[in-house]
Amino acid sequence: MNPSIFIEDDGDILVNVRLVNYTLYISEQDERFFSPWGPLTYLHPEKDQRLTTTNYFCRLDKNLNLQNSTQVKMLELHKPIWEFHGLEDARVVRWNGDLYLIGVRRDTTTNGQGRMEYSKIELDKDKWTATEVSRVRVPAPVHEDTSYCEKNWMPILDNPYHFVKWTMPTEVIWANPDAPECKQVFTRETPSSPKDQRGGSQIVRWGDFYIAFTHEVALWRNYLNQKDSVYRHRLVVWDKDFNFKGLSKEFSFLDVKIEFCVGAAVYEDDLLISFSVADNAAFVMRTPRHVINEMITEALAYVG
Amino acid sequence: MSVESLVIDLSLNTSDPIKNFALGEEYEKLKQHASAAGFFLRAADYGYKSQPLLTYTSLLKMALCWSRQNDRNATVINTLHHAIAFMPGRPEAYFLLARHYERNKEWQKAFTFSELGLQFTIATKNSPLPGYVEYNGPYCLMFEKAVSGWWIGRKEESKALFQHLLDDHKMAPEYVYGCLNNMKLF
Numbered sequence: 001m002n003p004s005i006f007i008e009d010d011g012d013i014l015v016n017v018r019l020v021n022y023t024l025y026i027s028e029q030d031e032r033f034f035s036p037w038g039p040l041t042y043l044h045p046e047k048d049q050r051l052t053t054t055n056y057f058c059r060l061d062k063n064l065n066l067q068n069s070t071q072v073k074m075l076e077l078h079k080p081i082w083e084f085h086g087l088e089d090a091r092v093v094r095w096n097g098d099l100y101l102i103g104v105r106r107d108t109t110t111n112g113q114g115r116m117e118y119s120k121i122e123l124d125k126d127k128w129t130a131t132e133v134s135r136v137r138v139p140a141p142v143h144e145d146t147s148y149c150e151k152n153w154m155p156i157l158d159n160p161y162h163f164v165k166w167t168m169p170t171e172v173i174w175a176n177p178d179a180p181e182c183k184q185v186f187t188r189e190t191p192s193s194p195k196d197q198r199g200g201s202q203i204v205r206w207g208d209f210y211i212a213f214t215h216e217v218a219l220w221r222n223y224l225n226q227k228d229s230v231y232r233h234r235l236v237v238w239d240k241d242f243n244f245k246g247l248s249k250e251f252s253f254l255d256v257k258i259e260f261c262v263g264a265a266v267y268e269d270d271l272l273i274s275f276s277v278a279d280n281a282a283f284v285m286r287t288p289r290h291v292i293n294e295m296i297t298e299a300l301a302y303v304g
Numbered sequence: 305m306s307v308e309s310l311v312i313d314l315s316l317n318t319s320d321p322i323k324n325f326a327l328g329e330e331y332e333k334l335k336q337h338a339s340a341a342g343f344f345l346r347a348a349d350y351g352y353k354s355q356p357l358l359t360y361t362s363l364l365k366m367a368l369c370w371s372r373q374n375d376r377n378a379t380v381i382n383t384l385h386h387a388i389a390f391m392p393g394r395p396e397a398y399f400l401l402a403r404h405y406e407r408n409k410e411w412q413k414a415f416t417f418s419e420l421g422l423q424f425t426i427a428t429k430n431s432p433l434p435g436y437v438e439y440n441g442p443y444c445l446m447f448e449k450a451v452s453g454w455w456i457g458r459k460e461e462s463k464a465l466f467q468h469l470l471d472d473h474k475m476a477p478e479y480v481y482g483c484l485n486n487m488k489l490f
Binding site: 001023024025026027028029030031032033035036043045046047048253254255256277278280281283 | 311314315318319331336337338339341342343345346348349350352363370373374375376377378379382383386
């Protein structure tokens with residue numbers, strides 16, 4: 001499960017929850033209890049090698065209790081031909097009146113090439129149904145067109161069709177929601193980052209700043225050549241022109257080795273942050289403004 | 305306590321095996337088995353030195369979670385083997401393994417692990433576990449032995465065991481029905 005939160009103009013709190021057919025097995029601490037395949041494994045059904053994603057659109061009340069949920073009915077445009085099925089890690093945005101799930105799809109080629117896709121969603125708030133009505137597969141910008149996997153682009157909530165593709169250095173790109181077209185808008189130099197900052201939440205306007213939660217990955221193999229990893233997050237701060245201003249210290253939400261944040265939204269002066277723990281549990285955390293401000297202050301002290 | 309309360313409590317000390325176990329149990333009640341298994345694994349990982357019974361129970365509950373998800377046999381078996389290796393002197397993991405094999409029609413393995421488990425049912429040192437793991441007592445292992453025994457040529461032994469269970473043991477209804485149905489085979 002992986003949730004992306006979004007606040008509608010009418011105040012509705014929407015969350016897209018990515019549901020997966022696997023359980024992520026992660027040994028922690030001294031890694032005393034390996035799975036049959038090591039300390040970190042995707043436990044998919046044994047007779048079904050696919051890692052399948054379905055998406056559920058939910059509405060929360062002001063206390064963040066679940067009010068409605070419905071599986072997003074996706075268009076059947078092709079037969080999946082790689083083992084990762086479905087639209088993964090979709091972020092929710094509404095731009096110029098249109099609601100989108102924007103995530104990565106890897107099931108259209110036999111080698112799992114990933115590209116970002118816009119899925120335009122028709123959400124009936126009375127019947128609470130969600131239906132994909134159109135889809136655009138976004139090519140990589142021309143200068144990176146041969147890349148294997150494009151994912152985790154962070155949509156800029158108040159700048160339609162613009163994304164932060166890379167964080168440090170910062171690269172902002174524009175992607176056409178109606179046709180397979182994408183171009184680089186600008187890049188900005190930044191200090192060096194301690195680790196590659198990968199995309200996370202949407203980009204949120206916060207006073208004079210833009211902020212987002214990124215993630216960084218430590219990936220290694222143990223002496224048995226089995227993979228293992230730790231994900232941690234940071235808050236990134238830009239000014240209104242996307243000049244880099246700061247990077248917080250790394251943090252985690254519940255100290256679990258793998259967590260992933262793909263949602264942030266301003267709500268009643270606070271920030272709602274949505275994240276998954278080990279892909280197995282989804283959370284929305286209401287974070288007071290002063291806490292975010294303290295994190296920004298910490299980030300602004302970053303010198304690289 | 306609700307999941308929300310338990311998560312907030314856990315956030316105050318994320319490596320506390322008892323708090324992780326409590327959250328796992330709450331998810332288990334909600335039948336959210338992936339979430340439950342993840343927190344039980346954390347309870348085991350963080351508790352194996354300080355909370356052995358909780359760790360053992362967590363391992364059994366992980367196996368139950370994956371069993372309920374279906375088609376994760378290797379992981380179910382592996383987790384039960386972890387439990388046996390961790391506390392080889394207790395009967396519950398042998399029972400769950402025997403039942404797993406019985407349900408998968410691996411009769412000899414079911415019989416073997418039933419017999420192994422029965423060796424540990426009279427241990428006076430077996431303290432109650434901190435959570436329910438579907439083991440109701442020694443009769444569960446006897447039942448598995450009786451069922452699997454029939455399939456490996458021990459018909460008379462199996463019949464006698466079913467009769468013994470019906471005559472001398474107070475069992476949960478599903479076990480009573482199971483015994484009665486199996487007795488019809490004879």
